[in-house]
Amino acid sequence: MIRTLLWLLGGAMLGGIIHLVVILTLPALAEDTIWTRIAALKAQNKMVILPQVVPGEPNPLGLDPDVAYGVCQIDLNAGPAYLSGIMPDAFWSVALFNKQGIITYSTTNRDGIGQTLEMGIFNADQTRLLAQQQLDIAEGLLVVESVDDDIFVLVRLAPPHQAMRQRFEDELAKVKCGIKTPAPAPA
C-alpha cells in the first residue's frame, strides 16, 4: 500500500514537471499565433482597417464590435518607425505588440494627447543615436523604445455611435505608419 502511494506521489511530481514544461514551452511551440494572424493581413508599413465583427461569424482576433481597429506591422531593422495622424474626437488608444502578442507599450487619448497621434518608435540602438544627437523633440510627439524589432501597432477607435463608424474608419485609415527612411545625402 505504501509502495503504491509512493508511486502515486512520484506520478504527481512528474505531472508537476510536465505542467511546468507545457506552460513554459507553449509560447515557443504554438504555430497559429497572433503574429501569423497579423502577418496574413498584409499590413506592412501601412494602416489596415480590420473588418467589423458580425454576429454569427468567426472572430479569431477577439475584436470588440463597437470599436474600430487599425493595425500596422513594422520591422525596426529597416529604420525607426513613425505613426502620424489626426484622430476623430472620441476615445482612442494605441498599443505596441511584439511577436509573442505581448503589449510593450500602450496609451490612450485620455493621457493628454488629445486628437493628435504622433509617435516615433525606435529600437535600443536607434534610441541611443537619438539621444546622442540631442535633437529637440516636438511637443506632443511620443517617443517609444521597443525591445523587439518585429512589432505591430494597433490603434483602437471607439465611435460614439455606429452610424459614425464608417467616417471614423476612414479617418483612421488616413493615419500614416511606416519606416522613416533617411533623407538622401546632398550631392
Place this chain on the structure above:
Amino acid sequence: MRFVIHLLLLVTVALGIGFGLSYYALTDGRLFGAAVVGPWIAWPDVGTAAPNPYTRGHLTRTAGLQLGLSEGLQFTATTDSAGDTLSLACTYRIAGKTPLATFWTLVALDADGVNLARPGEDAAMRSNAIARAHDGAILIYVGKQLAPQNWLELTGTGNFRLVLTLYDTAVFSGFGTGGETMPSIQREGCA
C-alpha cells in the same frame, strides 16, 4: 507484474496532472494568475510588458488582440452568480455597478468566440446606450426571450459566455471607488 501496474499508474497520474492542470490553468486560470470578482474572471497581467508565464500561455492560447495596461481590462463570465453555466435556454439579469471606466461594452460569445447577438440587432451593449437607475446602477437582460429595459438579444443554442470590456479603467489600480465591484448575473428563467 506489479511493477508494470505501478509504472502505468505513475504515467497515468503524471499525464493527467501535467496536461489537465495545464489546460485548467490556461482556460479557467483562477488559481494561476487570473483575478476573480464574483462570476467574472480577468487576467490583470495580460496588458503588461512582462506577463507571468501563465499569462503568456493564456496569450498564446487565445492569440487575440489584448488590451494594454492603460487601455482597459476584459472580464469574462461563463457562469452566473450561483455558479451555474450560462445557457442560451435561459434569460439572465445583470445588475449592479461596474468599475470606473470611460466606457464599457458587453457581448455574448460561444466557445469559439462567435458573437451570439441576433443578426440585425446590436452586436454589443454599450455603457452610453443603456437606461440606468438613479444611482448609476445597470440592469441588463441577456437572452433569447423578450425582456424589458436593456435587452441584449441573443440567438442559438448551448452554453455561452459574457465578456465585459472596460476601457480606460481604474480597476485593480487602487484608484477606483474602493472594492472592485462587478455586477451580479442572476438567472431569471429558462425555456
